[in-house]
Amino acid sequence: xxxxxxxxxxxxxxxxxxxxxxxxxxxxxxxxxxxxxxxxxxxxxxxxxxxxxxxxxxxxxxxxxxxxxxxxxxxxxxxxxxxxxxxxxxxxxxxxxxxxxxxxxxxxxxxxxxxxxxxxxxxxxxxxxxxxxxxxxxxxxxxxxxxxxxxxxxxxxxxxxxxxxxxxxxxxxxxxxxxxxxxxxxxxxxxxxxxxxxxxxxxxxxxxxxxxxxxxxxxx
Numbered sequence: 001x002x003x004x005x006x007x008x009x010x011x012x013x014x015x016x017x018x019x020x021x022x023x024x025x026x027x028x029x030x031x032x033x034x035x036x037x038x039x040x041x042x043x044x045x046x047x048x049x050x051x052x053x054x055x056x057x058x059x060x061x062x063x064x065x066x067x068x069x070x071x072x073x074x075x076x077x078x079x080x081x082x083x084x085x086x087x088x089x090x091x092x093x094x095x096x097x098x099x100x101x102x103x104x105x106x107x108x109x110x111x112x113x114x115x116x117x118x119x120x121x122x123x124x125x126x127x128x129x130x131x132x133x134x135x136x137x138x139x140x141x142x143x144x145x146x147x148x149x150x151x152x153x154x155x156x157x158x159x160x161x162x163x164x165x166x167x168x169x170x171x172x173x174x175x176x177x178x179x180x181x182x183x184x185x186x187x188x189x190x191x192x193x194x195x196x197x198x199x200x201x202x203x204x205x206x207x208x209x210x211x212x213x214x215x216x217x218x219x220x
Contacts, residue, residue, distance in 0.1 A: 024055040028064035028073035032102070032145060036203035060143025068092060079144035103202035104148050114197060122199075123155040130158050133167040135196035140170025149199040169196065 033039070034056065043054050057067065061078040068076050069092050077099065078084060087093050106125055108114065114134040116125040129136050138160070139146040153160050160168040 022050075022052045024053040026055050026057065026072065026074045027077065028057045028059065028067045028075070029077040030061055030064065030079060030144060031058045032079070032143075032201040032204050033077055034058035035201075036206070060139070060141045060146065062142030062144075062147075080147050083144075083147070104145065104152075104199065105202050105205050106197055106199055107205045108197045116197075122152050126152055127156045127158065129197055130156070130160065130163070130167075133163070136160065136168050137196035137198040138168065138170045139199075140172050145199065145201055145204075152199070 027039075029039075039054075039056050043056070047053055057064070057073065059067070061080045061083060064073065064076055064078050065083055065087055067073045068087070076084075076087075076093070079102070084093075084096055088096050104122070106116065106122055106129075108116070114125075114129045114132050116128050119125040119128070126136075128134075138149060164170060
C-alpha cells in the first residue's frame with residue numbers, strides 16, 4: 001500500500017543570551033503535532049530537566065513560519081520541506097533537523113460514498129472524489145497538510161478551487177479535536193449537511209478515530 005510521508009522538522013532560531021530567570025521557550029508547531037498528544041508526553045520531562053518552561057503555539061506551518069520571521073518563536077516544529085529550506089536559506093533559522101515522519105491520509109465516512117476504499121494511490125482517490133463530486137473538506141490554511149493536499153490535486157491534474165463552495169469546502173483552520181470542534185462527518189456541530197472527505201495527517205486521523213466510532217482511512 002503506497003503512502004505519502006512528510007518530515008516534521010525542528011528549526012532552531014537565534015536565541016538571546018541567557019538571563020537569571022529563564023523566559024519561556026516559544027515553540028511554534030503544527031496543529032497536527034499537537035493533536036497527537038506528543039507535547040503532553042514530552043514537555044513535562046523537558047521542563048523538569050532544564051527548568052525552562054515551554055509555551056506551545058499550535059498553528060499551520062505557514063503561520064508558524066510567519067511567527068518565527070517576526071521574532072515571535074524560538075523553535076519551529078513544522079512539515080513543509082520547501083518552506084523550511086527557504087526559511088533557513090534566507091537567514092531566519094540557524095539549523096534544521098529531521099525529527100520524525102508522518103503519513104498523510106484521506107479519511108472518510110464508513111459508507112465510502114466516493115468508492116475509494118482500497119485505492120493505493122491518493123491522487124487517483126482524489127480523482128474519484130472529484131468525478132463523483134463527493135464532499136471534500138480542505139484545511140485551506142496554507143499549513144503543511146494543506147500544501148501536501150494541493151500537491152496531490154496537481155498530481156491528479158485537478159484544480160479543486162474551481163469547485164470551491166460546491167463539493168470542495170475550505171475550513172481555513174486545523175481539523176483535529178484540539179484545534180476545532182468541527183468533525184468531517186459528525187452530525188453536530190459540523191455545519192455541513194453531507195459527510196465530507198478530509199486530507200489529514202495520520203496522527204490527526206488517529207485522534208479522530210478515538211472520538212468518532214466508524215471513521216475510516218480508506219487510502220494512504
